[in-house]
Amino acid sequence: MNVYLKGIAACSAGFENWETLRNHLAMSAPLQADFEPKPQGALLPAVERRRASATVRLAVDVAQAALQRSGLSAQDVALVFASSNGDTNTINNICLALATPERFVSPTNFHNSVHNAAAGYWSIGAASMQPSTCLCAWDYSVAAGLMEAAAQCTIEGLPVLLAVFDTPVPEPLHQAMPANHAFGMALVLAKEPQGSFAQLSLALENTDAANTTRMDSSENLEKLRLDSPAARSLPLLAALATGKPAEITLDCASGLKLKVGVVCAGYPF
Amino acid sequence: MQALALTCYTTVNALGRGLAPTLAALREGRSGLRPCDLMDAALTTWIGRVEGVEDEPVIARLSEYDCRNNRLAMLGLAADGFAAAVAKARERYGAHRVAVIIGTSTSGILSTELAYRQRDAAGKLPPDFHYRTTHENYSVTDFVCHYLGLQGLAFTISTACSSSAKVFASASRLIACGLCDAAVVGGVDSLCFTTLYGFSSLEIVSTSPCRPADAGRNGISIGEAAGFALLEKTDGRAGDICLLGYGESSDAYHMSTPHPEGAGARLAMARALERGGLSAADIDYINLHGTATRANDAAENLAVAALFGNRVACSSTKGWTGHTLGAAGITEAVIAALAIREGLLPMSLNTVTVDPEFTMKVLLANRNQPVRRVLSNSFGFGGSNASLILGAAR
Numbered sequence: 001m002n003v004y005l006k007g008i009a010a011c012s013a014g015f016e017n018w019e020t021l022r023n024h025l026a027m028s029a030p031l032q033a034d035f036e037p038k039p040q041g042a043l044l045p046a047v048e049r050r051r052a053s054a055t056v057r058l059a060v061d062v063a064q065a066a067l068q069r070s071g072l073s074a075q076d077v078a079l080v081f082a083s084s085n086g087d088t089n090t091i092n093n094i095c096l097a098l099a100t101p102e103r104f105v106s107p108t109n110f111h112n113s114v115h116n117a118a119a120g121y122w123s124i125g126a127a128s129m130q131p132s133t134c135l136c137a138w139d140y141s142v143a144a145g146l147m148e149a150a151a152q153c154t155i156e157g158l159p160v161l162l163a164v165f166d167t168p169v170p171e172p173l174h175q176a177m178p179a180n181h182a183f184g185m186a187l188v189l190a191k192e193p194q195g196s197f198a199q200l201s202l203a204l205e206n207t208d209a210a211n212t213t214r215m216d217s218s219e220n221l222e223k224l225r226l227d228s229p230a231a232r233s234l235p236l237l238a239a240l241a242t243g244k245p246a247e248i249t250l251d252c253a254s255g256l257k258l259k260v261g262v263v264c265a266g267y268p269f
Numbered sequence: 270m271q272a273l274a275l276t277c278y279t280t281v282n283a284l285g286r287g288l289a290p291t292l293a294a295l296r297e298g299r300s301g302l303r304p305c306d307l308m309d310a311a312l313t314t315w316i317g318r319v320e321g322v323e324d325e326p327v328i329a330r331l332s333e334y335d336c337r338n339n340r341l342a343m344l345g346l347a348a349d350g351f352a353a354a355v356a357k358a359r360e361r362y363g364a365h366r367v368a369v370i371i372g373t374s375t376s377g378i379l380s381t382e383l384a385y386r387q388r389d390a391a392g393k394l395p396p397d398f399h400y401r402t403t404h405e406n407y408s409v410t411d412f413v414c415h416y417l418g419l420q421g422l423a424f425t426i427s428t429a430c431s432s433s434a435k436v437f438a439s440a441s442r443l444i445a446c447g448l449c450d451a452a453v454v455g456g457v458d459s460l461c462f463t464t465l466y467g468f469s470s471l472e473i474v475s476t477s478p479c480r481p482a483d484a485g486r487n488g489i490s491i492g493e494a495a496g497f498a499l500l501e502k503t504d505g506r507a508g509d510i511c512l513l514g515y516g517e518s519s520d521a522y523h524m525s526t527p528h529p530e531g532a533g534a535r536l537a538m539a540r541a542l543e544r545g546g547l548s549a550a551d552i553d554y555i556n557l558h559g560t561a562t563r564a565n566d567a568a569e570n571l572a573v574a575a576l577f578g579n580r581v582a583c584s585s586t587k588g589w590t591g592h593t594l595g596a597a598g599i600t601e602a603v604i605a606a607l608a609i610r611e612g613l614l615p616m617s618l619n620t621v622t623v624d625p626e627f628t629m630k631v632l633l634a635n636r637n638q639p640v641r642r643v644l645s646n647s648f649g650f651g652g653s654n655a656s657l658i659l660g661a662a663r
């Protein structure tokens with residue numbers, strides 16, 4: 001299955017935006033030492049921005065950056081949000097509250113606790129009634145998000161804004177899910193090549209044998225890749241950054257791999 | 270879209286385990302709601318609890334997945350010969366050609382809630398707590414994959430109360446793209462303190478059994494359920510019940526309140542009709558989202574009335590099962606399939622006086638008649654809407 005990319009964004013420890021990561025991967029420009037994302041949720045109205053969690057703001061920020069690059073408007077795209085961990089700060093707040101005698105769950109925490117909170121805030125901020133699908137699949141979340149987004153834009157004929165994100169997990173949940181860095185990336189996928197900068201060829205392979213692509217070029221980025229399920233997208237971002245034809249392998253399910261062939265049309269983008 | 274047959278389907282909910290007890294309760298007008306008796310929850314409300322989940326751990330080989338939500342999933346997989354039907358599909362297509370897409374809202378969060386009560390002096394969670402295989406939203410989907418021996422594309426959809434309606438849309442697209450030959454879709458959501466106390470703090474939980482569309486309705490009754498369907502391409506065999514259409518939309522209005530005119534709901538229903546190549550006149554019955562909150566039912570009435578007037582019989586079945594949240598979509602899709610198979614339109618149980626402001630035709634008594642096509646609505650927090658159309662093969 002082929003899809004075409006019209007927008008891209010990325011933000012995590014060491015890079016504030018796609019350009020910084022791209023220049024690092026393509027031309028060995030330095031990353032931003034000690035940078036950690038401080039998502040703003042700039043798209044959201046002030047009242048919603050105050051209620052939105054850091055996880056929501058990260059998702060909204062990368063989605064907005066990728067959409068801007070595509071030149072499309074929010075009303076022209078469907079949304080796929082993939083996050084394995086979701087908003088563990090909110091889950092932590094609720095579970096702490098429920099362990100007290102009062103068991104008072106704040107209304108804001110409760111409505112932020114749904115896995116589709118970011119998509120809900122996005123639709124309000126962007127005033128878009130287009131469909132949104134929010135999914136997760138542990139370390140397979142990047143692959144699952146890509147497949148859902150590719151199937152949507154192929155069948156529905158509407159470009160899809162895919163955002164993949166995870167945020168640091170607070171204690172005591174951190175013991176069970178030790179993610180330390182926020183990671184967000186977004187792509188705009190379309191069915192037709194016009195105005196795109198890269199083609200992705202997606203194919204499922206029924207095998208355990210194929211090796212998952214790692215960040216062999218950098219020990220730090222390989223560490224980041226393993227930090228959260230969303231960061232498993234780094235090899236795909238690396239392939240897009242270098243602009244050379246590449247094939248990468250993502251974990252997709254137990255016994256299933258996703259091969260992604262990358263061909264860049266215009267470079268640099 | 271190409272119609273897909275539900276070649277096997279099942280539900281486990283407060284009415285019982287499987288299609289037969291669910292159908293019997295629908296025929297008899299017997300609700301599954303009871304005063305809240307979930308562990309030590311101290312709330313004056315009614316719940317749709319599935320009897321006996323507490324006593325039946327998941328099978329030994331998957332014991333690290335043991336939690337209320339996966340137990341409920343296992344009861345569903347064991348009902349109505351579902352696992353056996355999937356085994357045949359697995360032989361036919363291959364384990365990696367059958368996708369698994371499951372909807373859930375809170376997954377096994379009850380396990381985390383209880384683990385937080387057992388934190389040690391240093392604040393650490395107990396050593397026997399398995400977050401990844403119990404609470405994390407993918408755990409239920411991974412559990413279903415392992416239980417059924419499937420290795421196809423698999424993910425969890427979590428869009429609050431529309432989750433297990435949207436699984437049908439995703440499965441339809443994956444099959445249409447040739448990414449799988451068949452799909453196990455479903456939804457599993459189990460009772461927990463987060464939803465009981467969370468909805469209570471929003472003041473939208475009723476102290477009595479919920480009364481959808483009633484003039485005096487005052488909130489939801491929370492339930493739990495597991496439901497599954499096996500979706501396959503069909504050559505139009507007589508008797509096949511098929512997915513004929515789906516429609517999805519966002520409200521873009523508020524995180525926990527529906528659009529007051531039901532604009533998003535209307536768009537989802539209109540898109541489902543359009544995709545199925547159907548018009549409003551082709552629908553015999555609408556299974557409403559019908560949560561029994563003031564806001565949901567009023568908005569849904571406006572959306573239904575705008576598209577269907579007062580022509581189509583409507584009811585919410587949440588007076589029977591409670592609002593099963595992430596499992597509501599599959600629970601009501603299965604009830605829609607039963608309505609078609611049995612020629613039975615279930616009434617809006619507990620509804621005495623329909624809100625005089627409402628235009629839509631709310632059923633106050635069960636009705637027996639041929640049923641060709643049913644539209645089922647599921648709307649969730651964050652303004653996530655999905656409508657499905659099920660019908661007899663054309």
